[in-house]
Amino acid sequence: MCGIVGYAGARPALGVVINGLRRLEYRGYDSAGIAVVDGGLLMEKRAGKLASLEKALAERLAEASANPRPAAGNIASGSTGIGHTRWATHGGPTDRNAHPHRSADGRIAVIHNGIIENFAKLRSDLEGRGVTFLSDTDTECVAHLISAELANVDVESPESPVGARLGEAMRRVCLRLEGAFTLLAVDADAPGVVVGARRNSPLVVGRGRDENFLASDVSAFIEYTREATELGQDQVVTITDDGVTIMDFLGNPADGKEFHIDWDSNAAEKGGYDYFMLKEIAEQPRAIADTLLGRLTETGEVMLDEVRLSDQDLRDVDKIFVVACGTAYHSGLVAKYAIEHWTRIPCEVELASEFRYRDPVLDRSTLVVAISQSGETMDTLMALRHAKEQKARVLAICNTSGSTIPRESDAVLYTRGGPEIAVASTKAFLTQLVACYLVGLHLAQVRGIKYADEVGAVVAQLQEMSGKVDQVLDLMEPVRRLARELADAKSVLFIGRHVGYPVALEGALKLKELAYMHAEGFAAGELKHGPIALIDQGTPVVCVVPSPRGRGVLRDKIISNIQEVRARGARTVVIAEDGDEDVRSYADHLIAVPVTPTLLAPLVTTVPLQVLAAEIATARGHDVDQPRNLAKSVTVE
Ligand code: AGP
Helix, strand or coil, X not given: CCEEEEEECCCCHHHHHHHHHHHXXXXXXXXXEEEEECCCEEEEEEECCHHHHHHHHHHHXXXXXXXXXXXXXXXXCCCEEEEEEECCCCCCCCCCCCCCEECXXXXXXXXXXXXXXXXXXXHHHHHHCXXXXXXXXXXXXXXXHHHHHHCCCCCCCCCCHHHHHHHHHHHHHHCCCCEEEEEEEEECCCCCCEEEEEEECCCEEEECCCCXXXXXXXXXXXXXXXXXXXXXXXXXXXXXXXXXXXXXXXXXXXXXXXXXCCCCHHHHCCCCCCCHHHHHHHCHHHHHHHHHCCCECCCCCECCCEECCCHHHHHCCCEEEEEECHXXXXXXXXXXXXXXXXXXXXXXXEEHHHHHHHCCCCCCCEEEEXXXXXXXXXXXXXXXXXXXXXXXXXXXXXXXCCCHHHHCCCEEEECCCCCCCCCCCCHHHHHHHHHHHHHHHHHHHHCCCCCHHHHHHHHHHHHHHHHHHHHHHHCCHHHHHHHHHHCCCCXXXXXXXXXXXXXXXXXXXXXXXXXXXEEEEEEHHHHHHXXXXXXXXXXXXXXXXXXXXXXXXXXXXXXXHHHHHHHCCCEEEEEEECCCHHHHHHCCEEEEECCCCHHHCHHHHHHHHHHHHHHHHHHCCCCCCCCCCCCCCCCCC
């Protein structure tokens, strides 16, 4: 949540920071702002999307060129700057609550992602000392505190005495803050210096030639550099054009972990599509193939990316919990079927936000699988930390290198989806499914339940899935037409059984978040225990039907469920395997997907539901990439 960018170098900071914010806007879009150091602190901030800020900046620059004032600094040319795109927590999305926030003396500007939990106390102390607050945010107190602390700091550094002072003031202030935060600050008296700090919220350094960057994630600076440094927990970083200095909150010199970014910089562009989401849906075949690439050793073993666990640790596992949120949770629900089927280890799937509060029974023979696209979701991170405190082992499935969840896990399998910019997860979901299958196979193999050739056979089936998703994508025109017909529906229900149930949940989530319609997913057998009362004449019910070649009982049961809803007036949209002629008579609309092994079917059955949701949202005139009230990366609990 909230996108943060900082720049110190030779280019005009305005362009670099605005470009970065454009790429981070998916993290929050309630308001946006920028501060540039150039002969003082120059700020502009606006409620609304980044476009409002850009408009205000354009007007400001037009006004400045019409009435030049040589003595004043220029927001367009200063080469040190910070910028922020906000998802509101404390204080509504207004101009005055937009970041940056300035200290009362006008010297310090601060931007923030996270929540400072003790801000009320800090604020009342500051007000008691005569400071007047200009916003309702928790962030503003940090600007005042840094400014006050600077008066007490006396640090000598031959390279950058003022920068060292700002870093030290930031460090001392961080010791007084509770909660989760990434902070960036600039000082009007320290051009060329940006200071950052992080606790629990994300911050990465981009290391360029004669320029350095700070950002919530690497997509903000990949067009300038591919070299990055992952900061650790409770660290302060100071960047100038030619240096990056890191210390921990106790003032000890510290190192970050350097890494190379292998994402293509074009991957963060729309590439001719109207929306990122449409592009990301289309990228799914490639994302599946990449996630599978090189996963088998020459002797047929499945490889994870980082393993700080021995095979014996994995052999000792007697219980698995999958923890995740939203779409990632739905991928975990599918994982349960595959993991239990292949490993015979009991596997429970739990919403990360609930996990630690019910005191789950965990010990060193429990494996917790944490799934997160961003690697920063606070609920998932806290569940992971709780698991580690209880001595459980943690394996992360994640899309983002340099993020917190993989760093804190004992083993990691990266999905190779590339940047996912649209708030609604699509390629993240399919690649998470692939990663879950691989984890299940790896566990089965290490425990001697599956031999290399059996694992190889499933991996070969997985490798075919990329082409099958391509086939689904080629057949989406009728789904687009159907979307236009359903755009005025009051409510859409989704039903499925077995792995079709999480697909139903995911289809409903996509529709809720994009189209703002009432949509619910149900285990088809559960419908008659209450929800069937929702069905009225014409209510659309999307039914995910398993393969006729799979478990016959399962299929017969869902066909009965389809008949039950039809008998009550439902308009059925049936997703079924190509060639499954029997279901045709139960379908008002039939969407055929390629023949696929039952456990892998969610990789194809989910895709039409993604397209359906995006098209209904478009038909209803909504912003597909940035749905209201949401943020891509939820870094608060
Ligand atoms: C779904 O479309 C959402 N983007 C959301 O449910 C998301 O999956 C959830 O917030 C978890 O995010 P993560 O994968 O980054 O942890």
